Amino acid sequence: MPGRLIDLASLFGPLGEAKGIGLAVSGGADSLALMLLAARWRDATLAAPPLFVYSVDHGLRAEAAGEVAFVLAEAAKLGLPARALRWEGEKPVTGVSEAARSARYRLIGDAMRRDGADVLVTAHHLDDQAETVLMRLAHGSGLAGLRGMAALAEVEGVTVARPLLGISRAELAALVVEAGLSPVADPSNADPHYERIRWRQAMPQLAALGLDAGRLALFAARAGEAHEAIAQIAEATIARHAQPLADGLSLPANELAGLPRAVLVEVLGRLLEQVGGAGKRRQLAQIELLALRLQDGAALKRTSLHRSMVESDGVTLSVRREPGRSRRVSPSAGN
Numbered sequence: 021m022p023g024r025l026i027d028l029a030s031l032f033g034p035l036g037e038a039k040g041i042g043l044a045v046s047g048g049a050d051s052l053a054l055m056l057l058a059a060r061w062r063d064a065t066l067a068a069p070p071l072f073v074y075s076v077d078h079g080l081r082a083e084a085a086g087e088v089a090f091v092l093a094e095a096a097k098l099g100l101p102a103r104a105l106r107w108e109g110e111k112p113v114t115g116v117s118e119a120a121r122s123a124r125y126r127l128i129g130d131a132m133r134r135d136g137a138d139v140l141v142t143a144h145h146l147d148d149q150a151e152t153v154l155m156r157l158a159h160g161s162g163l164a165g166l167r168g169m170a171a172l173a174e175v176e177g178v179t180v181a182r183p184l185l186g187i188s189r190a191e192l193a194a195l196v197v198e199a200g201l202s203p204v205a206d207p208s209n210a211d212p213h214y215e216r217i218r219w220r221q222a223m224p225q226l227a228a229l230g231l232d233a234g235r236l237a238l239f240a241a242r243a244g245e246a247h248e249a250i251a252q253i254a255e256a257t258i259a260r261h262a263q264p265l266a267d268g269l270s271l272p273a274n275e276l277a278g279l280p281r282a283v284l285v286e287v288l289g290r291l292l293e294q295v296g297g298a299g300k301r302r303q304l305a306q307i308e309l310l311a312l313r314l315q316d317g318a319a320l321k322r323t324s325l326h327r328s329m330v331e332s333d334g335v336t337l338s339v340r341r342e343p344g345r346s347r348r349v350s351p352s353a354g355n
Contacts, residue, residue, distance in 0.1 A: 026191070028061040031183040032141075038069045040137030042128060045073050045095070045102075047087040047204035052094065053192035054143035054184060056199055059098040072135045073102035074128045078120045080111065087204040094201065103131050117214070125176035132178070144169055144182045147189040150233035151219045153240050154226075162285070162304050163247040168240035188233060253279075254286035258294075268295045268340035273332050277315045284311040288330075291339045296327030 035041055043058055045051040055073060062068045075091040077084040088104045095102035105127040112119045128140060149168045156165040173180050184192070196203055212218050223233065257279065262269045269291055276284055288307050306325055313320055320332040329340045 026057060026187065026195075028057060028064060032058060032061040032065075032068075035139055035141070035181055035183070036065070036069065038137070038139045040070045040072060040132070040135055040139075042132045042135070042137040042140040043071060043073045043100075044124075044128060044140060044142045045075050045091050046206070047075065047091045048143075048206060048209070049193045049196045049203040050143040050145060050184075050189065052091075052199075052201055052203050053195045054141065055091075055095065055098065055100065056195060056201075057184075058141065059100060070135075070137075071100050072132070072137050073100050074131055074140075075102065075104055076124045076127055077104065077106045078123065079107050080116070080120065081206075083204075090204060101135075103135075105131060122176055125178050129176065129178045139179050139181050141181045141183060143184055143192070145184045145187050145189055145192060146237055147220070147223070147233045149185050149240060150223065150236035151216050153236045154219045154222075155215060160304065163243045163250065163282070166240060167244035167247055168237070185237070250282050250286050253283050254290055257283070257287055258290060262291070265338060265340060268328065268338060270336050270338045273314060273317075273335055273337045276337060277317060281308075281311055281315065284314065292326035292328050292330075295339045295341055296325075 041058070043051075043055055045055050058071055062071055073091065073095040075088040077088045092102045092104055107120065107123040107127065132138070132140060153166060153168045156168070159165075169182055169185065171182050171185055173182075193203075208214065208217075210217065212221065226232070257275070258269075258271075261271045261275050263271070271287075271291075276287065279287065285304075285307055288310055289304075292307070303325055306323075310320065310323070310325075310330065314332065314337065317334060319334045320330060320337070322329050322331040324330075324342060327342050329342055331338055
């Protein structure tokens with residue numbers, strides 16, 4: 021049976037030191053499987069952290085309230101305390117998915133603080149990882165993005181664990197069937213209006229050519245290893261050569277020009293994050309262009325990127341905060 025082949029200790033064991041574990045459960049097959057597996061792990065584990073189920077009604081579909089009630093009823097059968105959460109107020113006309121995601125993490129984060137839980141577990145699985153890698157590849161992501169979803173991450177201020185990234189959607193669905201449950205069906209999960217769904221629908225064709233979810237997840241793992249190696253060299257380069265400025269950092273341009281291109285791009289990205297405080301590097305192409313010009317020995321006119329001003333006279337590269345920004349430079353820089 022699929023559920024009996026899954027090593028619960030390897031999935032949830034790393035979370036054993038948590039004060040409390042939240043489970044994000046929508047009522048779909050994936051999250052129901054997560055709830056079942058977590059409950060089995062709790063039952064088989066001495067002194068397991070308390071588990072809490074959170075189910076969110078985003079107020080976008082009439083059926084959602086009933087789906088949340090279904091989740092709470094199934095959680096009660098497993099002896100799991102559960103909370104129904106609802107996104108109240110007016111909803112945006114555009115960007116609804118992103119706004120709903122932010123609201124979901126905000127609501128769950130607030131509930132976790134009330135319950136004393138410090139880790140939220142989601143049901144992201146192997147197929148989700150494959151779809152994420154394909155989307156990021158199509159968007160031109162670098163190695164950092166091609167790592168896919170991390171097993172442990174900070175999302176909207178919430179510590180999120182994804183223990184099911186090595187388990188397929190089919191395995192989780194079979195486990196739910198085995199348990200005699202009928203998962204809810206969210207129509208958005210079959211709506212090709214969403215990019216993720218279009219990739220999901222294309223996956224069988226890609227798998228027939230040998231590019232299945234497992235291969236894509238393996239690629240993501242290898243991309244992660246490569247990124248980690250590059251990141252370590254970049255971090256050491258900054259620590260060795262960066263000098264603090266009143267409003268930023270400077271580095272010798274010749275040292276940067278001698279770096280491998282991938283390392284230089286990572287160095288520049290980290291400098292921009294430290295000085296400007298920007299999060300995701302959404303301007304990778306511009307950073308790559310800066311790296312190319314530095315390696316060509318060209319002077320750089322003052323350029324605005326990631327809340328920072330970047331310029332080089334061919335001898336020194338300086339990265340300064342944009343005027344009016346209050347971001348403090350990381351104290352580790354230039355040590």
